[in-house]
Amino acid sequence: MTLQAETTDSTPLQVHKSGPRDYHAARWDEPLIFELGREGERGVLVPTASDAALAALDGSPETLVRRKDAPALPEIGQAQVLRHFLRLSQETLGADLNVDIGQGTCTMKYSPKINEVFASSPKHAATHPLQHESTVQGTLQIMAELEGYLAEISGMDAVSLQAGAGSAAIWANVSIVRAYHQHRGDTERDEVVTTIFSHPSNAAAARTAGYRIITLYPGEDGLIDLDALRAALGPRTAALMITNPEDTGIFNPMIGQIVAEAHAVGALAVYDQANANGILGITRARDAGFDLCHFNLHKTFSTPHACGGPAAGAIGATKELEPFLPGPRIVKDEDGYRFAPEHPLATAPVRPFYGVIPNLIRAYSWIRALGAEGLRQVAETAVLNNNYVMARLLQVDGVSASYLDGTVAPIEQVRYSWAGLHRDTGVTSGELGQRLADFGMHFWTSHHPYVVPEPATVEPTESYSKRELDEYVDALAQAASEARRDPEFIRSAPHRSSIHRLDAESMTDPDTWATSWRAYRRKYLGDAPPVPAHWVRPGDAPVRKRAEKVFHR
Amino acid sequence: MLRCGLIINPVAGVGGEAGLAGSDGADIQRLALERGVRKRSAERAERALAGILRLVPDLEVVTGSGELGAASCSRLGIPHTVVHEAAEPTTAGDTTALAAALRDAVVDVLLFAGGDGTARDVTAAVGDAVLCVGIPAGVKMHSAVFALTPDDVGPVVAAVAGGTAQRELAEVVDIDEAARRAGLLGSRLYGQLLVPKLPRAMQRGKRSIGAADLGWLAGVAEVVAARSAGDPLLLGPGTTVRDLAAVWGLEASLLGVDLLEDGELTTDLDAVALEHAVGDRRFRLLVSPVGGQGIVLGRGNQQLNRVLDRLRPEDLIVVCSPEKLAALGGRPLIVDAPTPALNAKFAGPHRILTGATDEAIYPIR
Numbered sequence: 001m002t003l004q005a006e007t008t009d010s011t012p013l014q015v016h017k018s019g020p021r022d023y024h025a026a027r028w029d030e031p032l033i034f035e036l037g038r039e040g041e042r043g044v045l046v047p048t049a050s051d052a053a054l055a056a057l058d059g060s061p062e063t064l065v066r067r068k069d070a071p072a073l074p075e076i077g078q079a080q081v082l083r084h085f086l087r088l089s090q091e092t093l094g095a096d097l098n099v100d101i102g103q104g105t106c107t108m109k110y111s112p113k114i115n116e117v118f119a120s121s122p123k124h125a126a127t128h129p130l131q132h133e134s135t136v137q138g139t140l141q142i143m144a145e146l147e148g149y150l151a152e153i154s155g156m157d158a159v160s161l162q163a164g165a166g167s168a169a170i171w172a173n174v175s176i177v178r179a180y181h182q183h184r185g186d187t188e189r190d191e192v193v194t195t196i197f198s199h200p201s202n203a204a205a206a207r208t209a210g211y212r213i214i215t216l217y218p219g220e221d222g223l224i225d226l227d228a229l230r231a232a233l234g235p236r237t238a239a240l241m242i243t244n245p246e247d248t249g250i251f252n253p254m255i256g257q258i259v260a261e262a263h264a265v266g267a268l269a270v271y272d273q274a275n276a277n278g279i280l281g282i283t284r285a286r287d288a289g290f291d292l293c294h295f296n297l298h299k300t301f302s303t304p305h306a307c308g309g310p311a312a313g314a315i316g317a318t319k320e321l322e323p324f325l326p327g328p329r330i331v332k333d334e335d336g337y338r339f340a341p342e343h344p345l346a347t348a349p350v351r352p353f354y355g356v357i358p359n360l361i362r363a364y365s366w367i368r369a370l371g372a373e374g375l376r377q378v379a380e381t382a383v384l385n386n387n388y389v390m391a392r393l394l395q396v397d398g399v400s401a402s403y404l405d406g407t408v409a410p411i412e413q414v415r416y417s418w419a420g421l422h423r424d425t426g427v428t429s430g431e432l433g434q435r436l437a438d439f440g441m442h443f444w445t446s447h448h449p450y451v452v453p454e455p456a457t458v459e460p461t462e463s464y465s466k467r468e469l470d471e472y473v474d475a476l477a478q479a480a481s482e483a484r485r486d487p488e489f490i491r492s493a494p495h496r497s498s499i500h501r502l503d504a505e506s507m508t509d510p511d512t513w514a515t516s517w518r519a520y521r522r523k524y525l526g527d528a529p530p531v532p533a534h535w536v537r538p539g540d541a542p543v544r545k546r547a548e549k550v551f552h553r
Numbered sequence: 554m555l556r557c558g559l560i561i562n563p564v565a566g567v568g569g570e571a572g573l574a575g576s577d578g579a580d581i582q583r584l585a586l587e588r589g590v591r592k593r594s595a596e597r598a599e600r601a602l603a604g605i606l607r608l609v610p611d612l613e614v615v616t617g618s619g620e621l622g623a624a625s626c627s628r629l630g631i632p633h634t635v636v637h638e639a640a641e642p643t644t645a646g647d648t649t650a651l652a653a654a655l656r657d658a659v660v661d662v663l664l665f666a667g668g669d670g671t672a673r674d675v676t677a678a679v680g681d682a683v684l685c686v687g688i689p690a691g692v693k694m695h696s697a698v699f700a701l702t703p704d705d706v707g708p709v710v711a712a713v714a715g716g717t718a719q720r721e722l723a724e725v726v727d728i729d730e731a732a733r734r735a736g737l738l739g740s741r742l743y744g745q746l747l748v749p750k751l752p753r754a755m756q757r758g759k760r761s762i763g764a765a766d767l768g769w770l771a772g773v774a775e776v777v778a779a780r781s782a783g784d785p786l787l788l789g790p791g792t793t794v795r796d797l798a799a800v801w802g803l804e805a806s807l808l809g810v811d812l813l814e815d816g817e818l819t820t821d822l823d824a825v826a827l828e829h830a831v832g833d834r835r836f837r838l839l840v841s842p843v844g845g846q847g848i849v850l851g852r853g854n855q856q857l858n859r860v861l862d863r864l865r866p867e868d869l870i871v872v873c874s875p876e877k878l879a880a881l882g883g884r885p886l887i888v889d890a891p892t893p894a895l896n897a898k899f900a901g902p903h904r905i906l907t908g909a910t911d912e913a914i915y916p917i918r
Contacts, residue, residue: 231902
């Protein structure tokens, strides 16, 4: 560490630290909370109900739903509960703790804390979705205005906020595509065209809906070729479902023509804008001619990722496709906001009720706080940060930016390849990622499909300071140079993290998962607790080709 | 002035069209020639040399007598020096002796036209002391020391002449006969040659991608069956195609080209037999690219050479698991047919079957 103290006005006090910090994660070796308590231990002494109160309750509806046995909760004091969860939290690399730009494609950004105040306000939090519309006018106003903002940002005519996640929104998009063609009596379309670097949920959702998937691969410039696109499109194409910029971070400037080619064969064009962080206020889905699009509010619009949910997905549609949007639609008349009767063409709701209200409020607050100018600044800063990180990272020996030869600048992220380092040292991108944990940083290599060898996607977004970006690059550079000096040191990393090594099998094999105390007892302690009633297939139901999911919880 | 060493193995590849899976050994070579197969090695070497001449006109070749290279140089009017005299028919010993002579003669780059066997002989003689480029003229060519096609040799040599090509050691492998007898395709490592590092023009080594799972095969087999119903279907070599045939209850050959017609399978047809069997009828061809190399035609399936002119591009059914496609790392699929015109016919975006409900549009180069 170098400390420089200058007192002259021209050079203010600088505290400069070179290289990544000297970090060590907390390690508590904390038992499960079920193993911590003792029988009879109490945090709160609940007074026993008086005989009069018990008599008064006798025969009341409450007694009908009252459980016979007390729930098998751990018996433990308040302070012990607090310490338990605080220790666990110290063993995690939370979003508010680390520089997690290595979770590329996830669009990790700051979720402003003030928005938590709005989202947790009892004005929303204490309401029930079955309340009469007249009693939730504020919430409905926020939703209606958020729909309006997102319509303006995407250029679309109508927006539905119903989907609870990005993939749910993609599923809704596919459902709309299917309903649209069915409504027109066009039953021959059984193919969906996508690209290998579009989010895989597009292919997965379309396949689930029964479509054949035609996947386009890019040329050496990372862009799909119009000849290849024309070879893919035809009278059987129901929709083109793509991302732009793709997961490589490269924006396809031919997007208008690509959409036009899809329209020319009667297909719909669907834009996966889950991550629109690099194009906010710069380009719009509708301007490129898209019929449908969706946003992940937990990516572009700052709502927390929350370890896989709950998220929120917003679907944008043209006037022509608006009737097919799922879920309740908000309208405003002289009495205020209310839900319109379901349109006869509407596709099935993708989740109960209206959407994930707390996240809608957070996204609404974020957009309101930034305004149009601020949204554009978000995109510009995100692109600048990304190109800054790329310029520095490419000076490290053994890493390359896939499909980027210097003629085109990437948008919001880059899919790097550590193939060079791997060739020279045998150290994989995944092993490099384990070492990054020693600097208290995320490094994620789940970049399906693995077309790019030894992949790593870095997405700096707008939320990180130059100092943090430098720290991240310094850490990666140090790890790469360590790999050249001592590959085994990297392979045996992390050395300074809470948990030293995780068995990859245990991460991917659900049979090893215990997501509840009951599952833990059953799978690891040999208990045989009662298995809850499981759905039994009626005799005439079609048999799926894939095996039924095993019971895991 | 670029000083090029040249070795042509005149009998390389004869076993390909003859459906013999290789050309090593005098008996195999005689059998192939008896089956009416043309020697194509010199023709492919001359295609490569003509390409070099266009880019590097100031060329001097050092080679062996007659079929070993001098004859080809004479036909193309290239000034050449002979450093090894051989009686014809030549043998593998001539390849090794010529390679050693070229090492001593000090050349900028050593070109050899042949297959994995020729590469082994060259490796035995020069080790990693000489920069080499293989002109693909053999049958399988699993080694990472060959240009993708003879037409790629010109740009490779031009890059060497211009000093822009980095160099790397590349593996020389040959098929593992023991594994093949056990029904597996495997390679054995025989050494390394120093080659130019030009991934767009040089082929990679064959990589074994784990076997496709049964569910995937069953789904794909159903689609292929539906698509090829009614017409003859040719089955290319390799484990993927063999395993698909197994789904239909057929025992296809691992290294041969088979014909499936009206549920009847005829295995291991040579080029002459295939030409006769197909006649003027429409037919479809089922192939899977070589793992890691992405070559769909021109490696291990030269029996097809004489019917490629009548195969419609849309009837070329390429089956490839997503894992195998991903392992190409974005490199295009390659067709290395007997003529540039045939290469051009199959070039462009192609529909690849990647699953029962999945296709990819992937470039063939």
